[in-house]
Amino acid sequence: MSLFATASHAASAATLPPSLAAIEAVTRALAASFGNRLVTSQAVREQHGHTLTWIPNQPPDAVVYPQSTEEVSEIVKLCASHGVPVIAFGTGTSLEGHVNAPFGGVCVDLSQMKRIIAVHAEDLDCVVEAGVTRKELNEHLRDQGLFFPIDPGADASIGGMAATRASGTNAVRYGTMKDNVLSLTAVMADGSVVKTSSRARKTSAGYDLTRLLVGSEGTLGIITQITLKLHGIPEAISAGVCPFPSVKAACDATIVTIQSGLPVARIELVDDVMIRGVNLHSKLGLPETTMLFVEFHGTEAGVKEQAERFGDIAADFGGGPFDWATKAEDRTKLWQARHDAYWAARALRPGVESVATDVCVPISQLAECVEETKRDIEASGLIAPIAGHVGDGNFHTQPLVDLADEDEMERCRGFIDRLVKRALAMGGTCTGEHGVGQKKIKYLEIEHGPATLDVMRLLKRSLDPQNILNPGKILVL
Incomplete structure (x- = not known):
């Protein structure tokens, strides 16, 4: 049972809720570092377990609001040291239970990471933090005659859109997020920070970690910065x-x-x-x-x-x-x-x-x-x-x-x-x-077959051996 007695915490053979002592230790340490940016009220926790589905609300034990990649790294390192789950949160508009916390843990709300770091108009790309929403970005770009075309119905965050491989009404011409992300900065399960690629339009240098993280739904790393392709306004x-x-x-x-x-x-x-x-x-x-x-x-x-x-x-x-x-x-x-x-x-x-x-x-x-x-x-x-x-x-x-x-x-x-x-x-x-989130886990084996799922599980266990990054989503380990 967690510190806040969230009755919705579930257990499986692969994952158990963190201990009361672990939650208390993490919460104390986060409160010392983040002050009022660490919130444990019932209402805020339930807001961050909201799923826009019929899946029951499964709130985290605490919500923290980082303002930089370094702070996200600090949070993840702390949670990893105590085996506490970490759930990344953008705007909460996903539809398959992605932001629920079935095993409790800490929700990392990226909404205060709002910097548009750079716009390279001549190269048709930009670098933004994960909390910037698509409408905010396009408002910023309009005066330069540029726009970012991916448009899911909600005003979703760019980080959330990358994590869920979003698309929308423009995808038939401009592609989906996988086609429009050049590079990512992400915090991995041990708190280390990786940059997956460069601003170049193509590369043959090593594994395509960008595509691995795009669509991973926060289960392999927490995306904190994104380099995006842009297009000229027609x-x-x-x-x-x-x-x-x-x-x-x-x-x-x-x-x-x-x-x-x-x-x-x-x-x-x-x-x-x-x-x-x-x-x-x-x-x-x-x-x-x-x-x-x-x-x-x-x-x-x-x-x-x-x-x-x-x-x-x-x-x-x-x-x-x-x-x-x-x-x-x-x-x-x-x-x-x-x-x-x-x-x-x-x-x-x-x-x-x-x-x-x-x-x-x-x-x-x-x-x-x-x-x-x-x-x-x-x-x-x-x-x-x-x-x-x-x-x-x-x-x-x-x-x-x-x-x-x-x-x-x-x-x-x-x-x-x-x-x-x-x-x-x-x-x-x-x-x-x-x-996939929580709702469509059961269909992955029908779609991909057991051998493919075994490869996915191997990737997950290799990058997140404690299964602390958004556990209970995409795969049953």
Whole structure:
């Protein structure tokens, strides 16, 4: 039992909660070093165990707010010396239980590490601390004609986005975090500090530790600084919405758009159920049918040509007419509505919980996978709106369930299980961008096979032999 008697602490054959003496020793030492930046109140601890899922809140024993890589190193060294778990925290917007503390320990909240260390406009890169959020970074870059394109729905921290290998609506053109991180500074499980690479756009020098840490969800190291690729703000942007008679028609139009090489910047599916929520939440008057939100970047002439070509493709599948947003403020409103889809969905059934999940399939399998999922939702009797970054085969569904209704819970569990196995059977993955966290651990062996998981476990044990870095996530050791 921990110092604060967190009843949610769990144990497994591989990991046990730290002893009361260990927690007391670490807390005393942190209080001496960090003063009021060490917090042990119940409310703050529970805030840092918040998961935006139906997983129970599992708070840490203490929360500490470092302001530098050196302070993160100090914290980790102290925890390592007592065998106390360390959970990195960005903004708490992840969706698979990444920030829960199932074995107690210390939450390292990186939100005070806000420095934008350098912007190299001529090289199209920058160096930032982990607590900088994507909106803060883009606000800083705007006057230099630059932007950072990765845009998960929430205003997530750059460190958290790297740790979960985030993507978002722009990924179809600009890639995901793995494609946009040049180098990382990270604190390892023994408190040592490593820099994984340089600012060079490519390298053949040694193991690719950058890619190893991107997507590791805080289980191999705590990311404290990130060197990012930047892009020039496009000369022209054209965006709009296009209705379709069915989910299949919208997905088929997406597939043809991508296969034809049309350089679409964003192409987002929102089904009829989600559109109802978007209209309620964002005060839009969109037709309540399946729609694609589309955006093109480039020159004035190029954007016009791309939009016309997409219009032809959409018409071939019964889509249209377009409602184009030509003003910047109208585009912002449109995409903010799409980014707010998580909260918009909750407006469809107030008072119940949202269970957001995602899968990703090869683009050729997208229409079949989404259509089968839509039928499954109806057969299950669930309210589960669908939205997705369909340009790269990634889509989300968000069942709205009453946690007190065990029958409804069981139907939801069954639906999610079938969704994941459907995607895997089509050559896809159990998660395109949410990450594994706690919720999808059981699917990794189905997706990768036991030999691959053994390699992952070997890496984890080699880099974190005490299993103190975010234990209980990604792998069962």
